[in-house]
Amino acid sequence: MVRRKKTAQKPGLRSSPIERSTVKNTHDRVEVQDEVREDLLKVVFADTVDDFPEVGEVHSLDSFASHGGARLNFEEPLVRDGKLIAQVDKEEIEVEASFWQSAMVCVVLGANPPLAMFEGFINRIWGKLGIERISRMNAGHTLVKFRDEATQDLVLESGVAHFDRKPVLLRPWSTDLDKMRLVKYVPVWIRLPDLGLQYWGLKSSSALISTIGKPMMMDKVTKDKSMVKFARVLVDVEISDHIPQCINFINELSQLMEQAIEYEWLPTRCSCCKNLGHTATSCKYTQEAVWKPKQKVADPNNGEPGGSTELCELGDEAGSKELPSSVAGKDA
Structure with missing residues (x-):
């Protein structure tokens, strides 16, 4: 009688029922996670219930982009000192900046009304001028885009509007606009009474206004010189405890001169917390x-x-x- 030789099985080649069950359960969980992810993507990229992709539809970036999104591409970043640095497209930046060139930043001083309520207020007072877009920014600021820059200048020249007895600060949008300037600086209209006519040029006016803040614009009456009682200029002023009341400058005869300033409006400033809009x-x-x-x-x-x-x-x-x-x- 021939005895069969017993061969020892190498460890790891034979799996136990528990291990086979674990592998099967893991595979099932992966399939469930994929199905949940697909269903979530269908909801995220669908605008309405009617736009939901049907079950079994091929999910791709192109199909999601067709529902209103935009497909992005990988752009190789720079590597400097171990840091990844992005490279932006200057031509695209100019195009995007030109899109918002006729926009204006609005904020209600001392209040933060809901967007729907403030949007109705904007359409009521400026709707006939031509508004293309109203978007909410951060910290209660609202961005209003007009059809052209001429309309934007017309709104700025109209002065301070009031929402629920609270002033609405208006500021033209610009690429160098930062959060600190939105909080600490306020655009106000000033008058320079009895200003010499030889100083009504753009360069001279900009030099005078730069001593108290950042010059923004000159109104149409002052630019056309149709009324020369005073020059009216919009300037971005930092609201502090000591607001300038005069402008010192050296005239064409090398004499030190003093020009008075009249503010059409200044916001109230709390001496306790240093914030604007209350006392x-x-x-x-x-x-x-x-x-x-x-x-x-x-x-x-x-x-x-x-x-x-x-x-x-x-x-x-x-x-x-x-x-x-x-x-x-x-x-x-």
């Missing part, structure tokens, strides 16, 4: 709420008096509230 008397950092006991009233059920506490209204007797560190640092 120190209404600042939330100057008053605090005080808890006082409520008047005791007898309980009609058992006749025993009960008491509770309520929040007292804000008043001058409440005292001053401690300022936050960010605000306190400004006064230090």
